[in-house]
Amino acid sequence: MTKLSVNVNKIATLRNARGGNVPNLLKVASDIERFGAQGITVHPRPDERHIRYRDTRDLKKIVATEFNVEGNPNPKFIELVLGVKPDQVTLVPDAVDAITSNSGWDTIKHQEFLREVISKFKDAGIRTSIFVDPDEQMVKGAKSTGTDRIELYTESYATGYSSNKEMAIKPFIEAAKMANSLNIGINAGHDLSLENIQFFSENIPGLLEVSIGHALICESLYLGLDNVVNMYLNKLK
Template sequence: MTKLSVNINKIATLRNSRGGDVPNVVQFAKDVQEFGAQGVTIHPRPDERHIRYQDVYDLKPVVYTEYNIEGNPIKEFMDMVLEVKPNQVTLVPDAEDAITSNAGWDTLKHKDFLVDIISEFQRNGIRTSIFVDPVMAQIEGAKATGTDRIELYTEAYAHQYGLGNKEAVQPYNECAILAHELGLGINAGHDLSLDNIKFFKENIPGLLEVSIGHALISESLYLGVENVIQMYLQRLK
């Protein structure tokens, strides 16, 4: 079964919109695990517009499933991750002013940089994953960085699937097969939803984990968090 990690950034966004501590991100992390989620994902950014750096520390004692921290490996991010030591760090090349992640790493151009960063995390016992586009050369480049896993950037798939183009999954299928042959673990995330997750799962061999936030939280407004998590788990079997 593919594991479901719930990205709770949107809960922090809602909290920050009013100040105070409602909804409480720590309690929400406890709840999603209680409801069956197999991991908690956060993506702190330098401007702290959703997850704050303090949240990263506050969540550490309560995440008993898998703690996954995403982000651009600037010095402040690296220092924090090395101190907190989550189960997994997912490296994302997002600009500081990006609304959301919008591209994977150029693993060929940034190979030396990624090798240094990844080896530092691995020396500290932290599993590494890097955000990549579904391009065969980038998968091969990812292998050369020494990363443990890749996270396939799924926005293009989600958009095309919504238009009725199921062939959009094919590049992801081919990249997953190559990644598996190269010994890389396979994660995925971005715009995956209840509508498109089952078809994606069925066509991606070796899919270990998906990280879902925006869609899951939005769907929960109508269907309830506990119910939505169970719906995802059913589709990921």
């Protein structure tokens, strides 16, 4: 079964909109685990507009499942991750002012940089994953960085799903097969939802984990957080 890691950035966004501590991020994360999710993901950005660096440190103390920290590996992020030591770090090449992640790494152009950063995390006993587009050459490049896993950037799949899901998923299947042949673990995330998650998980060989935040929280406004977490788990079986 593919594991579900829930990104709680949107919970922090809601909290920050009014100040104070409502909703309580730590309680929500614990509840999400209690509802059945197998991981918690955060993506602290330099401006701390949603997840704050302190949140990451506080969550490390209470997350009982897998803790995944995403971000662009600038010096401050690297220091945070090495201090927190989450179960997994996912490296994302997002710009400082990016609203959300919008591309994968060029694993050939940035190979030396990624290799250096990844070695630091692996020396600290942290599993590494890097965000990549569904491109076989980028997967091959990822192998040379020494990463444990890749996270397939699934926006193009989500965008094309409603018009032609077979065509939309084709490059992801090819990228996954390449990753399997190179013994690289496969995660996935970005715009996955209750509508498109099952087809994706059924067709991607060796899919270990999906990270879902925005859609899951939005769906929970109507259907309830406990219910939605378990709806995802059922579709991932």
